[in-house]
Amino acid sequence: LLFAGNPLRAVGVDFLRDDNTRLHHINEFSHSSLIVRCGQEFHLKVTFNRELQDNDKVTLQLSIGKHWQLLSSKDQQQEECKPPELQEAAASDALR
Numbered sequence: 001l002l003f004a005g006n007p008l009r010a011v012g013v014d015f016l017r018d019d020n021t022r023l024h025h026i027n028e029f030s031h032s033s034l035i036v037r038c039g040q041e042f043h044l045k046v047t048f049n050r051e052l053q054d055n056d057k058v059t060l061q062l063s064i065g066k067h068w069q070l071l072s073s074k075d076q077q078q079e080e081c082k083p084p085e086l087q088e089a090a091a092s093d094a095l096r
Contacts, residue, residue, distance in 0.1 A: 012047035
């Protein structure tokens with residue numbers, strides 16, 4: 001049964017800002033957007049127009065933008081934050 005007459009649609013996304021702020025220890029920042037730490041998991045809640053079925057396929061596409069940055073909570077200075085695979089590549093390049 002494919003629910004052709006009622007396709008699955010996301011009708012809401014809650015980034016659980018308060019929970020993620022606590023889990024990521026971002027209390028030092030007063031910002032209305034979600035702030036998370038690089039490489040650390042975060043939670044979100046997606047609401048759909050109907051109950052999920054076993055044959056439903058859900059794909060999440062998250063984007064942080066082309067020019068993202070990380071701020072240090074201690075001194076508010078910018079720090080570079082790269083995905084782990086790029087951090088490893090940068091470390092091996094530095095050893096050459």
